[in-house]
Amino acid sequence: MRTTALRFARSFVGAMLVVVFLVPQDVVAQAAQHVVSPADLGKAAVDASQAREKNLETLNQFLSSDKAQEALQSANIDPQQVKKAVAGLSDEELAQLAQRANKAQADFAAGNMDNRDLLIILVAIAALILIIVAVR
Numbered sequence: 001m002r003t004t005a006l007r008f009a010r011s012f013v014g015a016m017l018v019v020v021f022l023v024p025q026d027v028v029a030q031a032a033q034h035v036v037s038p039a040d041l042g043k044a045a046v047d048a049s050q051a052r053e054k055n056l057e058t059l060n061q062f063l064s065s066d067k068a069q070e071a072l073q074s075a076n077i078d079p080q081q082v083k084k085a086v087a088g089l090s091d092e093e094l095a096q097l098a099q100r101a102n103k104a105q106a107d108f109a110a111g112n113m114d115n116r117d118l119l120i121i122l123v124a125i126a127a128l129i130l131i132i133v134a135v136r
Contacts, residue, residue, distance in 0.1 A: 052091055055098035059086050062101040063126070071119040072126055082126045085133040093132060097125055 062068060063083055072079045089097070104121045107113045113121075 048091065052094060055091075055094040056086065058098040059094070059101055062105065063122075067115065067118060068122050071122040074119070075123045075126070077123070077126050077130070082129055085129045088133050088136070089129065097129065100125060 060083060063072075063079060063086070069079055072082060086094070086097075100121070104113070104118060108118050
């Protein structure tokens with residue numbers, strides 16, 4: 001009787017192993033729930049794209065202002081070269097520079113800084129953009 005139970009157990013384990021190895025792994029993977037849905041991935045991609053576009057627009061507006069143009073020309077920096085270089089920045093670098101540009105504009109509008117300070121910030125941002133692009 002003991003040999004019959006042992007034989008049955010061996011047969012059962014063997015059959016289970018055959019089933020496990022015969023079932024394609026793709027079927028098992030498809031049956032599992034995804035951690036992130038494709039809709040969530042699509043939404044994240046759209047959000048990242050919109051944030052990048054907003055940051056690009058912020059920097060381009062900042063660099064297109066009359067004071068920015070004057071500052072860049074007084075520092076012998078080609079404004080068009082800086083604008084082209086902005087597009088080559090990573091999302092993180094672009095977000096940081098857009099944040100700095102917003103802060104500088106807000107401080108200038110509030111009267112917390114004068115023209116000289118704004119010019120220094122503009123030239124520093126332009127130089128930083130050109131250095132980042134040149135290093136790549």
